[in-house]
Every structure is written in C-alpha cells, then in structure tokens.
Amino acid sequence: MTLDVTDVHHGYNGDPVFEEVSLSVSPGEVVAIIGPSGVGKSTLLRLLALFERPDRGRIEYDGTDVWAAPERRRLACRRRIGMVFQTANLFDASIRRNVEYGLRVRRSWLERLKWHLERLTGEAPGTGETLEALDVVGLADSATQNAASLSGGEAQRVAFARALAYDPDVLLLDEPTSDLDPRNTAVIEDAVLEARDREIGVVVATHDMNQAERVADRVAVLLGDGIIEVGETATIFEAPRDERTRKFIDGELIY
Structure with a gap:
C-alpha cells in the first residue's frame, strides 16, 4: 500500500501545528521524520494512522482519499496500518496473548468468532504469525512469560511484535527507542529493517539523528510550520538543500 499525504494542515483549538505538509511512503521503504520536540511529529503520525482527520x-x-471514502473503506485501510507508540501499553497476560491481540482486533466479527471457536476446540489460531513476530524481536522463547515482568525495553519489543504480527502495509513508529538501552535499541532497529525487507512501508518519527541515518532510506525534516525538506538520507545529512536543515542537524537552531 502506497501512502501519500498532500498539502495537509492540522491544528488544535485554532492554533496550527503544521501547514502544507506533503509526504509519500512506498512499500519496502523506511522514511524518518526528524525535528525538535513539540514540532508535530507525533501529531503527523496520528493523522497517518487515521486516528484524526x-x-x-x-x-x-x-490512491484512495480515505476521508472522502465510505467509512467501511476507511476502516479497511486502518486495519492495514500498524503503530508503535513511544511507551508500550501491554495487558497483564502472557507475551504471546499480547501479540495475538493485534491479530484479533483487525479481523472481521465473523473471523473473530471463528478465532474463539478454534481456541475452544484446543487449536491455537495465529500461533505461526505470533511466534514469527516474536522471533524478529528475539522473544519467541519467552512467549509464555507474563508481560508484567518485562523491562521497558523488552515491553517495547513486544509492542513492535504485536504491530508486525498481522503483516501491516504501513508501520508507524513514534520515537520507538526513546530511553531504551543500546541493546534494545539495536533489536528494534534490526526489526525495522526486517519490516522493510517484508515490503512494509515504515515511517519513524525520531529525535535521534544517528538512528535516522542508520535505518532510513529517506528523511523528512519537520521544522517551523511544516516539512521543509525531504530527500535521500545521505543527502539530507551531508548536503541538504535548505540551510535550516543544516543548522538543525548541526545543533545551531535552538528550540
């Protein structure tokens, strides 16, 4: 699924967050959105996730304008989008059950009924997808462990696996490694590249410049009231067209 954002404006209570934002994401591509805190990176992801209009x-x-399309079509698109927030929100249940949840909620009511009937008969629907996603983040051997016992970094890895298990077309990551230790950060970044290899379009909002350089194919710079520049990762960091981009990357712009 190709994602295209054209001339998007958004704000709250009459105060604009950004204006004239345009961005595209193709299957098998990682796009990083960089910019200072408070500039609207999380808001943009919420719009991409269809949480807000x-x-x-x-x-x-x-090619479908989702907000002009029938609600059923918009719901179908939303079910093909995964999102990982900055802080993992897990249930007091096993790691496996947490990951399975993402599979269940994106099925139709009829499919969910079939899921529950299969479970009652002793079968385990979704086991293959669940364990495969957990293997990507290095937690397949801990599937029966209670999620409440996990560290913050491990919990974030479970949240990533939950979004990956149903094989979304687009995966949105909001500061996915904020405050994580280097090991958990490396696991998440490797998982991002695995998602790209599966032809998933990935959008990562991050304040970590080094992370953007490591995982992104293209980088969008969100400054002021919109995206001021989008380009190949090496170009953005080594030879940006906009002087504001260079100043931001070099730490000369203070927010």
Whole structure:
C-alpha cells in the first residue's frame, strides 16, 4: 500500500501545528521524520494512522482519499496500518496473548468468532504469525512469560511484535527507542529493517539523528510550520538543500 499525504494542515483549538505538509511512503521503504520536540511529529503520525482527520489536505492509501471514502473503506485501510507508540501499553497476560491481540482486533466479527471457536476446540489460531513476530524481536522463547515482568525495553519489543504480527502495509513508529538501552535499541532497529525487507512501508518519527541515518532510506525534516525538506538520507545529512536543515542537524537552531 502506497501512502501519500498532500498539502495537509492540522491544528488544535485554532492554533496550527503544521501547514502544507506533503509526504509519500512506498512499500519496502523506511522514511524518518526528524525535528525538535513539540514540532508535530507525533501529531503527523496520528493523522497517518487515521486516528484524526486533517483540517485540510488529502491522505491517500493506494490512491484512495480515505476521508472522502465510505467509512467501511476507511476502516479497511486502518486495519492495514500498524503503530508503535513511544511507551508500550501491554495487558497483564502472557507475551504471546499480547501479540495475538493485534491479530484479533483487525479481523472481521465473523473471523473473530471463528478465532474463539478454534481456541475452544484446543487449536491455537495465529500461533505461526505470533511466534514469527516474536522471533524478529528475539522473544519467541519467552512467549509464555507474563508481560508484567518485562523491562521497558523488552515491553517495547513486544509492542513492535504485536504491530508486525498481522503483516501491516504501513508501520508507524513514534520515537520507538526513546530511553531504551543500546541493546534494545539495536533489536528494534534490526526489526525495522526486517519490516522493510517484508515490503512494509515504515515511517519513524525520531529525535535521534544517528538512528535516522542508520535505518532510513529517506528523511523528512519537520521544522517551523511544516516539512521543509525531504530527500535521500545521505543527502539530507551531508548536503541538504535548505540551510535550516543544516543548522538543525548541526545543533545551531535552538528550540
């Protein structure tokens, strides 16, 4: 699924967060959104996830303007989008059950009924997808462990596996390694590259410049009231077109 954002404006209570934002993400591509805290990176991800409707502009999935389409079509698009938030929100249940949840909620009511009937008969629907996703983040051997016992970094890895298990077309990551130790950060970054190899389009909002350089194919710079520049990762960091981009990367712009 190709994601296209065109001339999107959004704000709260009459105060604009950003204006004229345009961005595209293709299958098998990682796009990093960089910018200072408070500039609207998380808000943009919420719009991409279809949690909120933009004030103006178009958000298209495979050429469909989702906010102009029937609600059923919009729901179908939303079910093909995964999102990992900055802080993992897990249930007091096993790691496996937490990951399975992502599979269940994206099925139709009829599919969910079949899921529960299979479980009652002793079968374990979704086991293959669940364990495969946990293997990507190095937790397949801990599937029966209670999620409440996990460290913050391990919990974030479970949250990533939950989003990956249902094989989304687009995966949105909001500061996914904020405050994580180097080992857990490396696992998440490797998982991002694995998602890309599966032809998933990935959008990562991050304040970590080094992370953007490591995982992104392209980088979008969100400054002021919009995206001021989008380009190949090496170009953005080594030879940006906009002087504001260079100053931000070099730490000369203070927010």
